[in-house]
Amino acid sequence: MSPVLGCIADDHTGGSDIAAALRRAGMRTVLRFGVPGERAGVPDCDAVVVALKTRSIPAPDAVAQTLAAQRWLAALGVPRFYFKYCSTFDSTDAGNIGPVADALLSLLGGRTLICPASPEHGRTTYLGHLFVGDVLLSDSPMRHHPLTPMTDANLVRVLGRQTPHPVGLLPLTAVRRGPAFVQEHLDGLDVRHVVADATEEADLLALARATSDWPLLTGGAGLAGAIARVAVPEAARAAEIVPLPPGPGVILAGSCSAATLGQLDQALARFPGHRLDPVATPVPAELAAVAVEWLERNLGDGPVVLYSSAPAEQRATGPRIAEVLEETLGLLARRAVELGVRRIAVAGGETSGAVTTALGVDQVVVGDEADRGVPWCVTTTDDPVALLLKSGNFGRPDLLVRAMDGATR
Numbered sequence: 001m002s003p004v005l006g007c008i009a010d011d012h013t014g015g016s017d018i019a020a021a022l023r024r025a026g027m028r029t030v031l032r033f034g035v036p037g038e039r040a041g042v043p044d045c046d047a048v049v050v051a052l053k054t055r056s057i058p059a060p061d062a063v064a065q066t067l068a069a070q071r072w073l074a075a076l077g078v079p080r081f082y083f084k085y086c087s088t089f090d091s092t093d094a095g096n097i098g099p100v101a102d103a104l105l106s107l108l109g110g111r112t113l114i115c116p117a118s119p120e121h122g123r124t125t126y127l128g129h130l131f132v133g134d135v136l137l138s139d140s141p142m143r144h145h146p147l148t149p150m151t152d153a154n155l156v157r158v159l160g161r162q163t164p165h166p167v168g169l170l171p172l173t174a175v176r177r178g179p180a181f182v183q184e185h186l187d188g189l190d191v192r193h194v195v196a197d198a199t200e201e202a203d204l205l206a207l208a209r210a211t212s213d214w215p216l217l218t219g220g221a222g223l224a225g226a227i228a229r230v231a232v233p234e235a236a237r238a239a240e241i242v243p244l245p246p247g248p249g250v251i252l253a254g255s256c257s258a259a260t261l262g263q264l265d266q267a268l269a270r271f272p273g274h275r276l277d278p279v280a281t282p283v284p285a286e287l288a289a290v291a292v293e294w295l296e297r298n299l300g301d302g303p304v305v306l307y308s309s310a311p312a313e314q315r316a317t318g319p320r321i322a323e324v325l326e327e328t329l330g331l332l333a334r335r336a337v338e339l340g341v342r343r344i345a346v347a348g349g350e351t352s353g354a355v356t357t358a359l360g361v362d363q364v365v366v367g368d369e370a371d372r373g374v375p376w377c378v379t380t381t382d383d384p385v386a387l388l389l390k391s392g393n394f395g396r397p398d399l400l401v402r403a404m405d406g407a408t409r
């Protein structure tokens, strides 16, 4: 049987977040990293997530990679697609949410919802405005994001700058009046992109029910989880147990989000840490060499922390900084595995992409979550490595400390 749902995530932590939501709803889920080779197959499963690293690359490249992933999923016989982006709508006026959604719609036809709301992560949308906890997106720490600063919370307006097509709104009052009214409201909108309000799980379920025959939906892990809950009967919801390999642990942190900085504080109070300074040493091989020397000296019985994360005022600036740090953290991940590390907690979506790419990991089994949306992912190789790919904003303050004990929720 072919998988019933094919998801394309624009970064690796987003991929693990949506995979966790699908698994939690009872879908047997496979998570792949990067555009799969034409011949790549998947084990028997209900959903496949292809996690790309397309959030912050030029829009034409993001479109090309997404369409290649969609072609591969379609060749598996997948009938429905989901484009997963960040619940904080991370993007710029150049893209990539609008251009990617447009390209997928040109191929699949019809219209789509734009629904980043993930109430379980504190992301809600009301009258098209995205809230993070109890503040507007534009008042949240996302306004200082190093790659995709979000300074406008009105998603109709934000997406309107990324697509030549008009953008509509499905307001909460309509969502709450039931599927028939949602349908009526949508019929009255002559647009292909509809920003959909949702502040509770029940709203996401209503949206999933009202659009169950749409070939493409887009949003955060919240709506995808609702689609899975609508598709899988409650009695059939049993999550697969995935054991973690034993071995020392390392934390690799490149995320500069407020949540990561708090989690790092706790981890650094418990474990030895080494800070990467890309200004003093702007060449990845050299920056990594100093850190490897530190790693070899400090990787004993307990976990260690390698990080570049910094609050906005201490961050390095320059066109190549992110690239230098991501390459360096990738090199360090490789060396850590050579040194016997079997548990790696990575903080940050771009950073996770760099680490999985450097480790050559193309497929993992998704296991239990250490925190909501942060599952353990175990490679399917003979000598498996467990990866915890943490979205910048996710997790309780002690997540990184608990992760080093292989903790689950």
Ligand SMILES: Nc1ncnc2c1ncn2[C@@H]1O[C@H](COP(=O)(O)OP(=O)(O)OP(=O)(O)O)[C@@H](O)[C@H]1O
Pocket (backbone or CB within 6 Å): 011, 013, 014, 145, 146, 147, 254, 255, 256, 257, 260, 308, 309, 310, 314, 315, 316, 317, 321, 322, 323, 325, 326, 347, 348, 349, 350, 351, 352, 390, 391, 392, 393
């Ligand atoms: N000290 C620093 N100065 C400047 N840039 C940094 C610094 N440390 C990390 N970065 C870069 O900031 C970016 C952080 O993005 P990343 O996606 O890894 O984290 P995030 O945005 O918090 O997570 P997510 O995308 O999951 O929300 C990376 O490209 C990283 O290399």
Ligand SMILES: O=C(O)[C@@H](O)C(=O)CO
Pocket (backbone or CB within 6 Å): 011, 013, 014, 015, 017, 018, 085, 086, 087, 088, 220, 221, 348, 349, 391, 392, 393
């Ligand atoms: O949706 C989210 O917030 C996360 O899955 C994510 O994409 C962060 O990179």
